[in-house]
Amino acid sequence: MFNEKEYAKRYYAKNKERIKGRSKIWRRNNPDQAKQAVNAWRKNNIERKRELNRLWAKNNPAAYKEWVKKNPYRIKANNVRYYSENSISHIIIQRVYEDNIKKYGTLTCYLCLKPILFGKDCIEHKIPYSRGGTNNYENLGVAHRSCNSKKHNKTHIEVLNNAKISR
Numbered sequence: 142m143f144n145e146k147e148y149a150k151r152y153y154a155k156n157k158e159r160i161k162g163r164s165k166i167w168r169r170n171n172p173d174q175a176k177q178a179v180n181a182w183r184k185n186n187i188e189r190k191r192e193l194n195r196l197w198a199k200n201n202p203a204a205y206k207e208w209v210k211k212n213p214y215r216i217k218a219n220n221v222r223y224y225s226e227n228s229i230s231h232i233i234i235q236r237v238y239e240d241n242i243k244k245y246g247t248l249t250c251y252l253c254l255k256p257i258l259f260g261k262d263c264i265e266h267k268i269p270y271s272r273g274g275t276n277n278y279e280n281l282g283v284a285h286r287s288c289n290s291k292k293h294n295k296t297h298i299e300v301l302n303n304a305k306i307s308r
């Protein structure tokens with residue numbers, strides 16, 4: 142006996158061409174819906190898509206070279222995005238801290254609104270990095286390290302809404 146997942150996998154393997162043909166026809170008949178579905182999937186699977194792209198480039202070096210030749214601006218855009226995502230500039234961090242102190246009078250956690258003792262602070266992504274958040278000023282706040290780890294991969298809005306419900 143197979144479990145359902147195994148069964149679906151085998152069914153797919155056996156009927157691959159037929160399923161592929163059917164979705165091809167569906168995509169042809171519903172181009173707008175197909176495009177929307179792809180975009181939605183990409184938006185929800187940013188990391189997965191990147192991983193797939195990396196894998197594809199690794200397994201198809203010649204085709205990747207061709208792609209780079211045809212899309213130099215895409216590479217540049219990707220690199221800019223990569224660097225801006227992976228390093229928060231000192232200037233931005235400084236601004237986030239300064240504005241926090243200006244706003245609250247003392248360094249204060251933007252999540253629980255309590256003051257932060259020296260050394261207990263961290264820079265926090267309002268929309269988590271793992272969910273497509275950026276390292277831009279607008280997406281950053283100062284928070285307790287403990288609040289940051291409690292928040293985990295929720296967005297700040299989800300955290301604040303949760304707090305309202307439990308209050």
Ligand SMILES: [Zn+2]
Nearest residue numbers: 250253285288
């Ligand atoms: Zn806090």
